[in-house]
Amino acid sequence: xxxxxxxxxxxxxxxxxxxxxxxxxxxxxxxxxxxxxxxxxxxxxxxxxxxxxxxxxxxxxxxxxxxxxxxxxxxxxxxxxxxxxxxxxxxxxxxxxxxxxxxxxxxxxxxxxxxxxxxxxxxxxxxxxxxxxxxxxxxxxxxxxxxxxxxxxxxxxxxxxxxxxxxxxxxxxxxxxxxxxxxxxxxxxxxxxxxxxx
Numbered sequence: 001x002x003x004x005x006x007x008x009x010x011x012x013x014x015x016x017x018x019x020x021x022x023x024x025x026x027x028x029x030x031x032x033x034x035x036x037x038x039x040x041x042x043x044x045x046x047x048x049x050x051x052x053x054x055x056x057x058x059x060x061x062x063x064x065x066x067x068x069x070x071x072x073x074x075x076x077x078x079x080x081x082x083x084x085x086x087x088x089x090x091x092x093x094x095x096x097x098x099x100x101x102x103x104x105x106x107x108x109x110x111x112x113x114x115x116x117x118x119x120x121x122x123x124x125x126x127x128x129x130x131x132x133x134x135x136x137x138x139x140x141x142x143x144x145x146x147x148x149x150x151x152x153x154x155x156x157x158x159x160x161x162x163x164x165x166x167x168x169x170x171x172x173x174x175x176x177x178x179x180x181x182x183x184x185x186x187x188x189x190x191x192x193x194x195x196x197x198x
Contacts, residue, residue: 021155022162027170028152029094032101033086034178035145040079042127050076056125060115060134078104091156098152105146112138124185132185141184 043053054072061068082104085097108126112134115122124134162170180187 023166023170025091025094025152025155026162026167027174028098028148028155029086030171030174031178031181032098032145032149032152032174033083034175035182036079036082036086036101038179038182039127040076040083043076043079043125053125056122059122060111060120075104094156095153098149098156102146102149102153105142105149109139109142109146112142127182127185132189137184137188141181145181 043050050072053076054069057072057075058065058068061071063071078100082097082101085093085100088094088097112124115134116136116139120134122134124132124138126138
């Protein structure tokens with residue numbers, strides 16, 4: 001009779017750290033994927049949008065105009081590749097997606113840093129028709145995202161399934177944070193004091 005009526009924990013336990021890592025993997029995929037998807041769609045949604053982005057690349061790039069326009073196509077293609085790799089269920093593909101995202105973000109940070117150092121006041125066209133001039137916050141945003149993407153390469157190397165509710169929360173969290181980071185300029189504008197019209 002000893003021990004009857006006492007509930008016992010389930011005999012099967014997930015390996016320590018396995019489930020949180022699965023949530024982190026999905027959350028990071030949605031976070032980085034959302035940022036790059038918004039960036040890609042905002043550039044190619046119309047000819048006018050892409051022309052504006054290509055024009056900003058020509059203005060910022062030290063290369064000739066023709067090479068800079070090709071670079072604009074390469075950037076858009078690179079962003080699409082990140083989204084494609086992060087959508088794949090294979091951990092190795094997702095790891096490559098995170099690594100490629102980190103490389104692109106570091107390149108973006110360096111490019112923006114060089115532009116700011118030269119005193120360039122061009123608008124940031126990373127996420128469409130933003131009129132905010134390039135500044136330190138854009139460098140910081142790219143560096144933070146690069147660190148997150150680099151961390152994603154570690155969590156993407158695991159396999160296994162988590163609880164559906166936890167996976168939904170992780171996905172929504174990544175989607176929300178990614179969307180907020182992509183909308184950084186708009187958020188800053190909301191809290192910027194209104195200038196008196198002359």
